[in-house]
Each structure stands twice: as C-alpha cells, then as structure tokens.
Amino acid sequence: MSEQALRLSPPKRPERTVRLDAVGAIGDAARPLSLFERLSENTFVRRLVILVVLGAIWQAYATWVANPLLFPTLTETLTALWEAVTRGPLIERTLTSIQVLLMGYGIGLALAAVFTTLAVSTRVGTDLLSTLTSMFNPLPAIALLPLALLWFGLGYKSLVFVIIHSVLWAVALNTHSGFTSVSPTLRMAGQNIGLRGLSYVAFLLVPAAFPSILTGLKIGWAFAWRTLIAAELVFGVSSRSGGLGWFIFENRNQLETASVFAGLFTVIIIGLVVESVIFRGIENATVRRWGMQS
C-alpha cells in the first residue's frame, strides 16, 4: 500500500494555450474609493475622531462629578485657556519656556555632533562616548537640578544646563548607533567615490544614518521639553519672567484648576505640533522620500 502511494504519479492532461479576453468583461482593474473609504485612510481624520471622542468623555465625566476644583470640564478648561491667552500671561510664559528650550537643545545638539564625530574618527572617542552615555543617559536630568542651582544660581543658566544634559546623551547615542549601522557596501562605495575625512562624515555617514539621527532628535526634544517643565515646577520663576511650568505651579497655588489644565493643554499642544508638523515634515521630505523609512 505505502509503496503504491510513493509511486503515485500525476494524470496525463492535454496542454493548453489561452487567448486573453479584454479586461472589461471582468470589471475595471481599479475603481475610485468612496468618500468614507478615503476619509478612513487619512491618519489625521482618524486621530481627530479619537480626540473628539476623548473630549466628549471628559466633558460628560466632569459634568457628572461637578467639582470644578478637582476636575474642571472641557469647556471650562477651554475658556480658561482662551482667557490666559488673550488677557493672561500664557503666551509670554510659553515664549520664555521655548526660548530656554531652544537654547539648551541647540547647545546639546552641537555637543552631540562634536562627540559623535570624535567617536567615528578615533577609537578613544568611541570609548569616551560609550562610557559617558552609559554613565549619564540613565541619570534623570532633574536629579542634576540641585547641583545646577548651586553652580549657576536661580536663573535660565541652570535650566539650560539640565536641558543640555537631557538632550546630549540621547542624541549622541542614537547618532552613533546610526553611524555604526551604515552598511559596509555603502561605506566602501563612499570611499570609492573619493569621500574622505569630514566629507565622508558629512556626505555619507550623516545622510545614511539620518533615520537614527532623526529618532535621536525626537527623543532629545521630548526629554528636553519634559525636563524643562519639571525644572520650572521645582524652582518656579527665573529672573524676571517665569515659564510654562511656573504658570501651572502659580495657578495650582491659587486653586485655579481650570487654568492648571489650560497650562497642561498648552504643553500637550506644543508637543503635538512639534511632533506632527515639524518632525513629520522633516521625515516626509527626507527619510520617507528616500525610502529609508516607510
């Protein structure tokens, strides 16, 4: 029995050649999508729907709790936000925060560039960078704040210091791992073309590692933003004008809970705008266009 099964052979059939019909008989090869199908393909629309649903839940729950001191409704928060923007100090506070943030972010990026260039060109540099990142990356920036206050006093310098710390290691780590994962073929192709030294870093390594560098920039931005708000909450006003964290702190002290929510709202909105407009824009113009990220 088993021997027969092993000897099984396919039945003999006649060969055939087929004349292709016109496609119209089957149907169109492509048809346009309906409006609903197109809308549901749009990421922005889908996310907007989620936001609206979350907002509705918030409003319903807060109305049911009916305690504006603990949990203001969405409409109360939006009113407070509007008032803080038009009559209150919110815009000014936000600008102060962003100014300090950009200063720390910029210096952090410059230092990261120096460290990673050293790390790709010399072995000592590689060892230095990996030792420093493994030491400092796990250290929360906010833990350095007491020390920063001691060294630089109450003022924007201390804030910039902790922001640099939060940006530098994340960006350097990602950039360096991006550099080391550039494929050997691409490296050889670059050297073959005649790239050497700094031109090799600038025209080959940086664009080839750009997906990782961009990830580093995003993580660094998020770290810096968080660190800044937290630091402002800890020691509040710096020099003359306080930042967004101080705005939140101030309003909590005055039990203006709706304004506290408005401050948090601003933090979220700025985060969303930077992520979905600035970074998404850079991504679309670079790594997505180049097919290095889908």
Next chain:
Amino acid sequence: MLNVPAVAGQKLTQGVAPLLVVDDVTLQYKTKQHLVTATWRVGFEVYEADRFVLLGPSGCGKSTLLKAIAGFMAPVEGSIRLNGRAIERPGPDRMMVFQEFDQLLPWRTVLGNVLFPLTHNRKMPRAEAVDHARALLAKVNLTRFENVYPHMLSGGMKQRVAIARALAMEPAVLLMDEPFAALDALTRRKMQEELVALWDDVRFTVIFVTHSIEEALLVGSRILLMSPHPGQVKAELDVEHLGFADIGTSAFEAVHKRVHSELFADKVETALAAEVHHV
C-alpha cells in the same frame, strides 16, 4: 615561484605597457579567531580595453583581490601598480560596482547618484557634468528614471545606475564584484549582453569577478582561473573569440568543459564525498 602553465594563444604584448600590474600579491585578513590568507603570490597583468575575468570557486580570494585593487586593503607581500604607480587608497580612478543593491546613495536621485562623483571630484564643470551623466544614463537605458530615488528601482536597474555612475567617472579600470549575482536569471543574461554591448561602444577596461563559468566566457575576453584556500593562479585563458552567439556550440562547450575540469578536477572526489554524505 608561480607555476602558471603556458597558455596557448597568449596575447602579443610587446611594445604595449600593461595598465595594471598585480605582482606576486599575498593578501591576508583577520577574523575574530583566524588570520586568513586569501591569496598567495598571485600575479597577472591587465591591458587597456581588457575584459579581465577573475574566476574561481568561493574561497579563492577573487573578491579580496578586487578589494585590494580598489585600495580597501594593502597586500602583505608583493605590489599592485596602476600605470606604474602603487595603489595606496580607494579612489575614483578605480570605480567599483558591487554585488549588493545598496551601493547607491538612497538620498540622491538616479541622476544625482551618477552626478555626485563627478561634481565632488571636480572632474568637469557642473553643466557639463549633468550632460555627461545624462548621456551615460541614456547608454544604460534609464533616461526615463533620472529623477527617481533608488528605492523605487528594480535590482537590475540599480545595477545599471551603478554601472553608469562608475563609467561616468571614466575610470582607468572598472572593477565589478559579481555585479549580476543577485539578479534573476533572465535579467542577468540581459545585463551581461548590455555590458558587452556597452564595452563595444566605450571600450573601457574592466576587471570582473564571478564564480559562474558561463558568465566568465560570455563577459570576458581573458580569464584568470584561481584555485581556493589560499587563492592561487591556475591558468590564464584567452576567450576573446567566444560570445553570446556561441552558446550551445561545440567550441563553447569545449572551453566550458576545459575550464570546469581545470577548476574542479582535484575537487571532484571531495564534492562526490560531500554529496554522498548529504544523501
């Protein structure tokens, strides 16, 4: 020293200086555990307009040899000279086409990829370079794709861009490291034909690494047979007379058989043993 067998039909080279001289080159590289000798005292000469093929089984050091000519590694012994000057580092006078498809810069368009070596090395003014790059893209039939990024191309098209990029630099010698090995059989044959047609048109000098005997016979005008572990020269053949029209003819099959026996004569027993082992 070397025991290169005398080959019938050796070129008459009196009065013509060789373009590239590989003189008793020994190449070694380190892995984590071993110091590997890739080639042992390999010597050959390449003349202008040669289609010089390095042919041998894997492990014969042909790719390593090509890397040494490209300047990515230095010989432990012997020397490699191009136009009488020792090779020190990688450079655009020895443009290389790799096997892998990721040799193109993904952040530049097809035209940008061909253009970049020209402008970076200031070979010619920009406007002239653009015309030159377009002319090369036309030669490899990619004019329609000049503004497309590499990730949108098929494997064969990527290899054609790499060939255009290399030829645009008008290198003293074009180095090709199994450039068609990762392509499907049909595309591969088409690319081989196109390469030979392109050579007929431009008459560049190319060193071509492959482990396919058929490809060597079709693409090459001269074949260096190498034996493995470590790589040594076994023979140097003239196959100028063989081309695509000869596939299947007895002359072609005869040379094919001869190369096959040269390469695998001493390996047949081991191969058979391995096969038996597998079954």
